[in-house]
Amino acid sequence: MLPLARGIYSTLTQITRNSRVSLHTASAQHCKAEPAAENETPAEDEEGENAKDSASDPKDRKTVIPVETSIRYLKSAAYKTTYGDEFVWTQYRRNHKGMFAPRKTRKTCIRQGKISTGNPCPICRDEYLVLDYRNTELLKQFISPYSGQVLSYSKTGLCQKSHLRLTVAVEQARDCGLITYDVPFREYDYSEYYGKKEDSKQ
Template identity: 45%
Template sequence: MAASTYRTVRALCHLSPSILHPLQQYTSSVQRLPVRRWPGLPQFVLPSRFFCKGASLKDKDEDAAQVAEALSHYKDRPWDYLESEEYIERYGTNPVWEGYRRNHKGGIPPQTTRKTCIRGDKICGNPCPICRDPNIIIHHQNVKLLEQFISPHTGMVYDPTRTGVCMKQQKKLNEAINTAQDHGLLPFQILYVEFSGEDFSNSHDAVGSTPRPQSLTYGDTWYKWYSEIMPAENEVAKVKKTYKAYLK
C-alpha cells in the first residue's frame, strides 16, 4: 500500500503543481490518524521529500539575488558594466544612444527633450537611453560612457536633441564631464590667441598718459574739422524762417 501511495503521489506531482496544497492537507490528516504498530515492523510515515515543491520559486529567488548583486557591484564601479558581456551583447561597439527614437505625436520631433523620464514610481513610455538601463550610471570616472556623448572632432558635448537624453540626465552628464576634465580624466581644448607686445606696453594710447588739453582762444573750435564745415544755404534759410520771431 505504501508503494502504491508513493507512485500515485509522484505521478500527481508530475501532472500539476496546483494539487500540492490538498496533498499537504491529506498528509497532515494521515499523520493525525491512529497508527497500529506491529511488533517487529517500523512505523510507516510519508516523508516530505516525496511531495513536489515549487522549484521555480527558488530559481526566481536566486535570479533576483544575482541581479541585486550585479546592481550593487555596478553601483560601486559603474565603469565595469561597459566591459561586461551583457553590455556587449546589448549595445556592441555602438554608443548607448545610437538608434534611439523618442515616441512623439506627428512626424516632426519636438525641439527639446522631456524634462525627466521617471517621476516617483511612474516611468514614461520609451525612456531615454540612460533611464531605460539601470546599469548605466553617470559618474565622472566612467570615462568610456562620457566619451560617447562628446564629439571626437570638436570636443563639444552632443546636444540632447541628438542623443535623446532627458534634461535631468543631460545636466548630470554636463556636471560629470566638467568634473572629469578638471581631474584630468578627459582632455579639453583651449583656443590659442597670439598676443603682441604692444598691447601690454604703456606706450599704447589706451593705457598711456593722457595729453594735456590745448589752450583755446575765443572763437576757436575744439575740433579743427568743425570750423571747416559749412552748412547748406537752404537749410540755414529754413531755420531762420522758423525762428524769425525769436531772432534779433
C-alpha cells in the same frame, strides 16, 4: 443519532487555533505547517512582498548602482550583446506625435523612483549606465571627437535631467584630468599692451 451529532459538534468547538488536532492522517502535515505561518507578523509579510515587487519590477530605479559595477558592465558580454560596437544613444529614437520632434526633450524619465514614461532616454532605460566622472568610457560616448564638446540632447535623446548630470560629470572629469580636452583659444586686447595706434604714430 442526535447524541452522536452533538458529540462531534462539541469536540469540534473545543479545537482552538493553538491546539490543532489532526482529525485524520491527511491533515496532520497541514496542521503542523500552519502554526509556523501564523507566527509571522504582517509587517514581515509586507516587507517580503515589497522586496519581491521591487526585485521583479523592471521600472524600479530606487536601488543605487555603484560606479564600479557600471564600469565592469561596459566591459561585459551583456553590454556587447545589447549595444554592440555602437554608442549607447545610436539606436535610440525619440517617440513623439507629429512629423517634427519638439525642440527640447522631456524633463525627466524617472519620477518617484520609477520610470514614468514608455520610452525612456538611453541613460534612464539601462540602470547599469551610471553617469559619474570616473566612468570615462561612458562619458566619451557623449563627447564630440571633432570639437570636444558635449553632444546636444537633440542628437543623443537624453532627458534634461540626464543631460545636466552628463554635463556636470564631464566637467568634473576634465577638472580631475581623466578626460583630455583642447584649451580654448584666448583672445587678447592688444591695446592694453601696446597702446592705441594714434599714440604709436606720434
